[in-house]
Amino acid sequence: xxxxxxxxxxxxxxxxxxxxxxxxxxxxxxxxxxxxxxxxxxxxxxxxxxxxxxxxxxxxxxxxxxxxxxxxxxxxxxxxxxxxxxxxxxxxxxxxxxxxxxxxxxxxxxxxxxxxxxxxxxxxxxxxxxxxxxxxxxxxxxxxxxxxxxxxxxxxxxxxxxxxxxxxxxxxxxxxxxxxxxxxxxxxxxxxxxxxxxxxxxxxxxxxxxxxxxxxxxxxxxxxxxxxxxxxxxxxxxx
Numbered sequence: 001x002x003x004x005x006x007x008x009x010x011x012x013x014x015x016x017x018x019x020x021x022x023x024x025x026x027x028x029x030x031x032x033x034x035x036x037x038x039x040x041x042x043x044x045x046x047x048x049x050x051x052x053x054x055x056x057x058x059x060x061x062x063x064x065x066x067x068x069x070x071x072x073x074x075x076x077x078x079x080x081x082x083x084x085x086x087x088x089x090x091x092x093x094x095x096x097x098x099x100x101x102x103x104x105x106x107x108x109x110x111x112x113x114x115x116x117x118x119x120x121x122x123x124x125x126x127x128x129x130x131x132x133x134x135x136x137x138x139x140x141x142x143x144x145x146x147x148x149x150x151x152x153x154x155x156x157x158x159x160x161x162x163x164x165x166x167x168x169x170x171x172x173x174x175x176x177x178x179x180x181x182x183x184x185x186x187x188x189x190x191x192x193x194x195x196x197x198x199x200x201x202x203x204x205x206x207x208x209x210x211x212x213x214x215x216x217x218x219x220x221x222x223x224x225x226x227x228x229x230x231x232x233x234x235x236x237x238x239x
Contacts, residue, residue, distance in 0.1 A: 002050040002125055006032040007039045007067055008088070009058045013110075017053055017088075020114055021121050028125070034058070036066040043073060049083065051105070051124050056089040056098070068094065071102040078137055081144050084124055088112060136184050138164065138173045145171065149189070153216050154223065155181060155198040167218065191236055194226035207237055 033039040056067040084105035213222035
């Protein structure tokens with residue numbers, strides 16, 4: 001079920017947004033806040049939000065931009081680096097800075113059309129359904145990449161980092177160890193068969209315990225099973 005956060009000081013506007021979103025899909029949790037302080041507390045909780053609707057100016061008649069400040073707080077959290085942020089505001093002149101500083105998804109000037117919000121929310125909720133598979137964010141050459149964990153065939157240790165072997169690509173991630181990576185991966189889905197290799201159990205083609213190797217689907221070369229991992233490998237095969 002998707003979770004949506006609305007930061008809007010107008011109760012009528014917040015109610016309208018919630019009504020539009022729930023008209024698309026009633027199984028959506030909508031959390032509305034009227035102040036930066038309230039929203040900040042929710043952002044720091046264990047709750048995860050799937051997209052945000054934010055008003056920039058939360059104190060009418062002033063140059064307040066606490067909605068933009070809140071968006072910057074969102075982007076500070078790794079889990080929200082790519083989460084869509086939609087600004088709904090009457091301040092047209094802040095569009096460029098909003099895109100530049102928060103990489104927002106859309107910037108909509110009030111008064112907005114209900115049809116525009118409906119279509120936008122419909123697309124976001126549709127995308128949310130497709131993104132339910134587990135993902136992780138890795139940094140390559142200073143850029144954050146979101147990858148589908150199910151696409152990882154195996155991971156190998158390289159000097160000062162790891163190489164993630166995907167079904168159709170390879171990504172070298174610096175300053176990350178196999179031990180650190182395993183903490184990011186779903187428990188039970190991956191197995192360390194060697195001090196230099198972590199494998200995805202779903203891609204195992206065969207295991208040769210005599211020669212102490214494992215063959216992964218789509219890989220030309222076999223992967224060695226370390227001596228200290230033999231017993232755990234055998235146990236994993238019969239689970």
